[in-house]
Amino acid sequence: MKKILITGAAGFLGSHLCDRFIKEGYHVIGMDNLITGDLKNIEHLFKLKNFEFYHHDVSKFVNVPGELDYILHFASPASPIDYLKIPIQTLKVGALGTHNLLGLAKSKKARILIASTSEIYGDPLVHPQTEEYYGNVNTIGPRGVYDEAKRFMESITMAYNRFHGLETRIVRIFNTYGPRMRLNDGRVIPAFIGQALRGEDLTVFGDGSQTRSFCYVDDQVEGIYRLLLSDYDMPVNIGNPHEITIRDFAEEIVKLTGTDQKVIYKPLPKDDPMQRQPDITKAKEILGWEPKVSREEGMKVTYDYFKSLPEDELYKKEH
Numbered sequence: 001m002k003k004i005l006i007t008g009a010a011g012f013l014g015s016h017l018c019d020r021f022i023k024e025g026y027h028v029i030g031m032d033n034l035i036t037g038d039l040k041n042i043e044h045l046f047k048l049k050n051f052e053f054y055h056h057d058v059s060k061f062v063n064v065p066g067e068l069d070y071i072l073h074f075a076s077p078a079s080p081i082d083y084l085k086i087p088i089q090t091l092k093v094g095a096l097g098t099h100n101l102l103g104l105a106k107s108k109k110a111r112i113l114i115a116s117t118s119e120i121y122g123d124p125l126v127h128p129q130t131e132e133y134y135g136n137v138n139t140i141g142p143r144g145v146y147d148e149a150k151r152f153m154e155s156i157t158m159a160y161n162r163f164h165g166l167e168t169r170i171v172r173i174f175n176t177y178g179p180r181m182r183l184n185d186g187r188v189i190p191a192f193i194g195q196a197l198r199g200e201d202l203t204v205f206g207d208g209s210q211t212r213s214f215c216y217v218d219d220q221v222e223g224i225y226r227l228l229l230s231d232y233d234m235p236v237n238i239g240n241p242h243e244i245t246i247r248d249f250a251e252e253i254v255k256l257t258g259t260d261q262k263v264i265y266k267p268l269p270k271d272d273p274m275q276r277q278p279d280i281t282k283a284k285e286i287l288g289w290e291p292k293v294s295r296e297e298g299m300k301v302t303y304d305y306f307k308s309l310p311e312d313e314l315y316k317k318e319h
């Protein structure tokens with residue numbers, strides 16, 4: 001049985017990855033310090049013999065007993081609100097955490113895949129974003145703590161690849177959504193759905209002309225799975241190229257939720273990227289991957305999930 005360590009296992013993507021690798025017959029070791037995650041996301045796995053969980057901060061020395069075949073490093077705050085609240089931890093988990101996990105991968109002779117992000121392109125001047133684009137990041141802006149941590153993460157990963165011959169994979173994840181996102185994590189999809197469910201106005205930042213391209217979690221997990229098992233060690237964009245303005249997206253949410261919420265406008269956060277759309281030519285050619293789930297289908301499942309949560313979740317204060 002192949003053994004895989006998944007960091008950030010109690011988070012949104014990490015928990016879905018745990019499910020997928022359990023389904024594929026792996027022994028899964030989840031690791032998380034629960035800073036933005038929730039054990040509820042993986043509690044259904046605790047009864048399984050081939051699942052273990054370690055409550056641990058990966059910015060500190062990491063070890064697990066026995067052999068390891070693969071590591072997926074997904075631990076990191078991921079919502080702009082989270083990494084603005086915990087900027088130092090965000091930098092540490094991208095830098096020190098990644099260094100620890102690369103060291104572990106080297107000592108176990110394991111292949112490691114790291115979760116990078118479309119944020120490494122910053123506020124992009126090239127559209128759509130190809131993997132060849134170097135990006136446009138403000139190093140000292142409030143979002144810099146996340147973007148630069150992820151850029152460092154890619155650099156140190158390639159250094160381990162070239163200097164130590166480590167088997168590495170880099171996924172550049174574009175906005176992904178689905179069940180198990182935290183209702184109050186501040187990202188636009190849970191924010192809008194939460195507002196609709198509470199009967200509040202939907203808050204569009206700026207004039208809403210900025211774009212995003214939303215990928216459903218099952219598609220994302222499939223892309224990551226294929227990349228891990230591929231022979232390709234350069235970065236690959238995984239995301240859904242179907243782009244929409246945030247203003248139009250707010251209108252879609254009003255229709256989806258059948259509410260008559262108003263859309264109101266708030267200031268645009270500093271360095272908020274104006275447009276974002278993945279070029280997925282590489283993923284198509286190298287992994288034979290492309291997204292299958294339309295925004296309409298994915299959003300319906302996601303809305304049903306948020307609606308099914310206990311009502312007190314809607315009013316829960318963060319951190």
Ligand code: NAD
Pocket residue numbers: 007008009010011012013014031032033034035036037038056057058059073074075076077078079093097115116117118172173174175176177
């Ligand atoms: P999430 O906040 O739901 O999950 C992150 C998990 O990491 C949480 O469970 C948190 O407790 C854990 N964590 C954070 N710091 C840790 C530390 N020092 N030690 C151990 N655990 C720690 O976020 P997510 O959306 O699931 O994102 C997961 C990964 O994917 C992140 O690395 C993020 O940067 C990357 N990513 C996500 C998206 C997206 O759209 N969801 C886009 C780009 C990149």
Ligand code: UDP
Pocket residue numbers: 079080175186187188189191192203204205206210212246268269272273
């Ligand atoms: N956004 C918004 N209203 C909100 C939350 C977010 O208009 O209540 C906007 C945000 O400014 C950004 C886009 O939605 O332009 C996506 O934000 P998110 O935090 O989901 O992720 P990002 O892609 O910026 O990391």
